Each structure stands twice: as C-alpha cells, then as structure tokens.
Amino acid sequence: MEGTPDKTITLQDVAARAGVSTSTASRALAGNPVISEAVRQSVMEAARGMQYSIPLRKPRSKHVVDLVTVVMPPVGARVFPDPFILELLGGIALAMRERGRDLALAHVVPNNDDTLNALLKSNSNGAFIVLGQSQYHSALNRQFRQGRAFVVWGPEIDGQLYCSVGGDNFAGAVKLTRHLLRSGRKRIVFLGLAPFEAITERCRGYRWALEEAGLPIDPRLIRSADIGYDDAFDPVNDLLDGSVPFDAIVASTDMIALGAIAALRRRGIDVPADVAVVGYDDVALARHATPALTTVRQDVVRAGQLLVSKLFRREAGLSAASERLPTEMVVRDSCGG
Incomplete structure (x- = not known):
C-alpha cells in the first residue's frame, strides 16, 4: 500500500529493483524518449512500489517534436520504392509505435545536397531518418555540425560524422x-x-x-x-x-x-x-x-529499432555510434x- 514517500529510498534502489542502470532509471523517470515505453513502465512501477519520490517531469525542449520524418531515397522512373525500403519502413514504424511517436514521409524526395538542405530547413526543429546517403553525404555532414537530430540508413563511409545504421x-x-x-x-x-x-x-x-x-x-x-x-x-x-x-x-x-x-x-x-x-x-x-x-x-525489425533508438539519443543531445548489422544467407x- 502506498503511503508517504520513503526519502531513504534512492534512485539506485529503484534501478536495482527494475533491473536497469541508474542512468536508465533516471532517464525513464524523466520521460526521456531514448527509453522505450516498456522500460519506462517497469521503472515507474518499481518506483511506486518502493514509494520513491518521482521527480516532476520537465517540459520537453522546444527542439524536440513528436513527429519524426522519413526521407525516402530517389526512385527514378519507378512509381514505388524498392520493396526492401517498404519493409524497412515497416520496421521503423513498429519501433516508433513502441515509443509512442508519430511518423511521416517527407513530401520531397531530395536528389542532391541543395534539395536535402532545403527539406531539412523547412522543418528546422524536426527529427529525421534518412534512407540512403550517397547523393548527399556532404550535406549530411554539414547538418550534423549544425546539431540537427537525424540518423541514416546506409553503410558507414569515409569522412562520415553522422550516425548511420546499415547491413554488412x-x-x-x-x-x-x-x-x-x-x-x-x-x-x-x-x-x-x-x-x-x-x-x-x-x-x-x-x-x-x-x-x-x-x-x-x-x-x-x-x-x-x-x-x-x-x-x-x-x-x-x-x-x-x-x-x-x-x-x-x-x-x-x-x-x-x-x-x-x-x-x-x-x-x-x-x-x-x-x-x-x-x-x-x-x-x-x-x-x-x-x-x-x-x-x-x-533484419528490418532490428534495423528499425536501432534507427529509432539512435535518433532519440541524438534528439536528447547524446552521442550515437554508427552500427553495421550482420546478414544471413x-x-x-x-x-x-
């Protein structure tokens, strides 16, 4: 039965009860989008059960928006993208749904640095997942230097500053x-x-x-x-x-x-x-x-999970390392x- 919060209970105690690190517990209680909803609920339940005084959540930064935009690769003369891209979108959408965030497709498909810069500037506070980077690698490096929150589906290439996730x-x-x-x-x-x-x-x-x-x-x-x-x-x-x-x-x-x-x-x-x-x-x-x-x-499900989790780390001002996924014949x- 819940009563007066026990001030002797520490965040470390809550983290141990929930089976997570102290930093993860702290972010979960603060509502940080890096943390999945399942982990957040587990930490919240542990905190309530131990009568830990849960700090008030801070308002989200004006630079954090609920909508994440996916920038599609050019499709040339084709009407629809390659089926793999559609399956990858499904993996991203699944991961976004688990985090309680909305997903949109960019209405513009950039094909060079200038069109990509124009698209990102049109939503200056938005977060983006860019599918493919060969056509605008230098523009992505510039956007990274400016602090934009985005991740890329594609291999890590020479001179890359931003975070990418791709298969081997x-x-x-x-x-x-x-x-x-x-x-x-x-x-x-x-x-x-x-x-x-x-x-x-x-x-x-x-x-x-x-x-x-x-x-x-x-x-x-x-x-x-x-x-x-x-x-x-x-x-x-x-x-x-x-x-x-x-x-x-x-x-x-x-x-x-x-x-x-x-x-x-x-x-x-x-x-x-x-x-x-x-x-x-x-x-x-x-x-x-x-x-x-x-x-x-x-593995498009794993790819979607990694893209979304790394995007939210970037959105929260944290570092996110590029990652190469294993493949299976x-x-x-x-x-x-």
Missing part, C-alpha cells in the same frame, strides 16, 4: 559469391552497379570472393543496372547477344534478380540448371518466386541448392 553489404556479397563458387559456378556476373554506397560494397564483396578463389575479374561480367525488376532485362540481353559466357548472376537486389530470371527464361535459359541467380534483401517476393530466390536477409532453389 560486403560480407553478404562474399557469402553469396562463395556459395556459387562452391557449387561449381565459375563465370559469375555481378548485376547492379548503381550510385549507391551499399551496392558498391556488394560489388566489392563479389570481387573479393573471386580473387580469394584465384579467379580473374572479367570486366565484361560486371554490368550496370538500377535497382528495379525491369532494369535487369537490358544487361542480361546484352550479355547473351554479345555471346559472353556466364553460369551465375549475383544481383545487387532481389528485384534485379527476379528480373534477371524473367529475362533468362524469355531466352529459353533454365534457372538454375543453366544459370544460377542470387539476390539481396530477402523481400517477400523472393520467398514466393518460382524458383524461390537464394538471397541475403537483412538464405539458400533456396534459384541457385540449385
């Missing part, structure tokens, strides 16, 4: 290429060079695995493509029309991989008997394709097992 693209591509090599494939295409740092890392992993196996890098097997389904058709047809021999494709996204399978089938080439195809991201379509697509899975029918 290099390791994921190494796993895929090694798997194809172990299955006896020797003439492996990389399909999907695009101006995105994540794709560049995947190509680097592909090249490294070939060099590890003692195979030469044939520049004819490295083909440019955007990240969509239809973008695979021209480079696959160019390979076939040019009589360039190949027996496998490492596609930089699942959608490119599915497009490549369709292009090969139109030319009477069997997948995986004639050409093995692997993708990247493990979007829902990959699991339901025929043949089901071998790919690399990125999922072997299905498109590479012959």
